[in-house]
Amino acid sequence: MLESTRIKTEIPGPKSRELMARRHNAVSSGLGIATPMFAKEAKGALLTDVDGNTFIDFGGGIGVLNVGHAHPRVVEAVKEQAERFLHTCFYVTEYEPYIELAERLNALVPGDTEKRSFFVNSGAEAVENAVKIARSYTRRPSVIAFENAFHGRTLLAMTLTSKTDPYKKGFAPFAPEVYRVPAPYPYRCPANRDCSGGCQGDCFAALEKAFVSYVHPQSVAAIIVEPVSGEGGFIPFPDFYLRKLRELCDEHGIVMIVDEVQTGFGRTGKMFAIEHSGVEPDLLITAKSLGGGMPIGGVTGKAEIMDAPHVGGLGTTFGGNPLACAAALAVLDAFEQEDLLARANVVGERIMAAMHDIQEKHPDFVGDVRGRGPMAAMELVEDAASRTPDKKRTGRVVEAALQEGLLLLTAGQYSNVIRTLAPLSITDDELEEGLTILARAFDQVA
Numbered sequence: 001m002l003e004s005t006r007i008k009t010e011i012p013g014p015k016s017r018e019l020m021a022r023r024h025n026a027v028s029s030g031l032g033i034a035t036p037m038f039a040k041e042a043k044g045a046l047l048t049d050v051d052g053n054t055f056i057d058f059g060g061g062i063g064v065l066n067v068g069h070a071h072p073r074v075v076e077a078v079k080e081q082a083e084r085f086l087h088t089c090f091y092v093t094e095y096e097p098y099i100e101l102a103e104r105l106n107a108l109v110p111g112d113t114e115k116r117s118f119f120v121n122s123g124a125e126a127v128e129n130a131v132k133i134a135r136s137y138t139r140r141p142s143v144i145a146f147e148n149a150f151h152g153r154t155l156l157a158m159t160l161t162s163k164t165d166p167y168k169k170g171f172a173p174f175a176p177e178v179y180r181v182p183a184p185y186p187y188r189c190p191a192n193r194d195c196s197g198g199c200q201g202d203c204f205a206a207l208e209k210a211f212v213s214y215v216h217p218q219s220v221a222a223i224i225v226e227p228v229s230g231e232g233g234f235i236p237f238p239d240f241y242l243r244k245l246r247e248l249c250d251e252h253g254i255v256m257i258v259d260e261v262q263t264g265f266g267r268t269g270k271m272f273a274i275e276h277s278g279v280e281p282d283l284l285i286t287a288k289s290l291g292g293g294m295p296i297g298g299v300t301g302k303a304e305i306m307d308a309p310h311v312g313g314l315g316t317t318f319g320g321n322p323l324a325c326a327a328a329l330a331v332l333d334a335f336e337q338e339d340l341l342a343r344a345n346v347v348g349e350r351i352m353a354a355m356h357d358i359q360e361k362h363p364d365f366v367g368d369v370r371g372r373g374p375m376a377a378m379e380l381v382e383d384a385a386s387r388t389p390d391k392k393r394t395g396r397v398v399e400a401a402l403q404e405g406l407l408l409l410t411a412g413q414y415s416n417v418i419r420t421l422a423p424l425s426i427t428d429d430e431l432e433e434g435l436t437i438l439a440r441a442f443d444q445v446a
């Protein structure tokens with residue numbers, strides 16, 4: 001038995017099974033179930049369930065815990081703020097942590113242009129508001145989104161999302177004026193091109209063609225892009241593509257919205273993934289790891305664009321709640337004082353190397369290893385030649401790992417991608433244990 005994976009019962013254990021029965025009777029069955037166990041406590045990269053089993057967490061609550069579970073700075077900041085006050089609604093009675101968070105994000109988001117921020121409660125809500133702001137600024141209706149995109153589950157965010165099952169099936173009609181274009185995907189490029197080598201080609205041409213066939217550029221308020229598609233399967237957009245996208249937006253007066261809900265806060269080895277390309281976005285969306293476990297989302301962008309909506313046009317009762325702002329400030333402190341970006345790169349290199357070792361051992365079904373920094377993933381296929389997505393075997397690897405004490409999440413249009421969203425604060429020992437379990441899970445399933 002590995003040291004930090006103290007698995008004491010079968011998974012799920014008896015207490016989790018009991019709670020699951022209650023869940024089935026009390027909670028809508030529309031909510032998915034990624035793992036069958038119930039949490040009791042969690043610290044750093046370790047999560048203990050109600051039966052006393054401890055797991056190494058490579059999921060981080062879906063990319064929320066880049067600083068780790070219950071980071072001491074975050075917990076302390078929330079406690080301190082809770083002692084003072086819990087809520088006023090920022091635009092009823094203002095408070096300083098909101099301003100400080102806006103100031104710090106304005107300074108962190110790349111580019112020299114003066115910035116403004118505002119806060120909401122989730123990633124989807126931030127997406128909705130970024131589009132509102134872009135429409136208000138440009139006085140145009142349309143939005144272009146990419147294949148493999150995930151932007152959330154509210155009406156507009158769901159419309160922007162590019163996966164029908166489970167996100168869109170049965171939920172039509174969708175929001176109007178959303179247009180979809182192909183996204184770079186080297187492993188499945190129809191022209192068989194490797195875009196990391198600087199293909200200047202077909203995907204971008206498809207975007208330009210969309211201006212001819214589907215929507216005139218003068219109708220387009222915004223193009224929204226994840227620098228590395230998250231739920232879509234951890235597929236990085238090549239830097240040259242993002243730079244060309246910037247030029248295209250400038251040429252046509254289109255707002256470039258960069259969705260960093262999953263890629264932000266060190267997940268790709270830089271504070272924001274867009275930094276790899278050197279591009280200054282017009283609007284940048286944050287959520288997930290910004291709050292270190294507290295619900296908060298944000299839009300940060302060029303002042304001229306952010307200030308376009310009329311007074312009172314933006315808002316939400318809880319957005320930028322004092323507890324969430326205090327937590328987010330503690331997250332930014334942790335990045336500054338604990339050198340988490342350097343750690344992210346070390347963790348990323350180690351994960352990538354381990355994944356390549358697994359691929360070398362199982363070239364028949366590990367079709368692709370890719371990602372950026374610790375945002376790393378493996379795409380599983382039935383065989384290397386056909387590249388047919390293998391969702392079934394992906395599920396079996398995840399299940400085998402869970403039984404040994406490693407929590408993994410999948411991604412991808414065909415749910416055949418295993419991704420890592422481990423806390424960047426994970427210790428070397430925990431990381432090695434997690435990667436050992438991962439490799440063993442592949443051996444077992446093979």
Ligand SMILES: Cc1ncc(COP(=O)(O)O)c(C=O)c1O
Pocket residue numbers: 062122123124125127150151152153226230231259260261262263287288
């Ligand atoms: C890139 C991206 N955008 C938006 C969202 C939606 O965020 P939330 O679930 O907080 O609404 C997600 C969630 O996974 C995401 O990964």
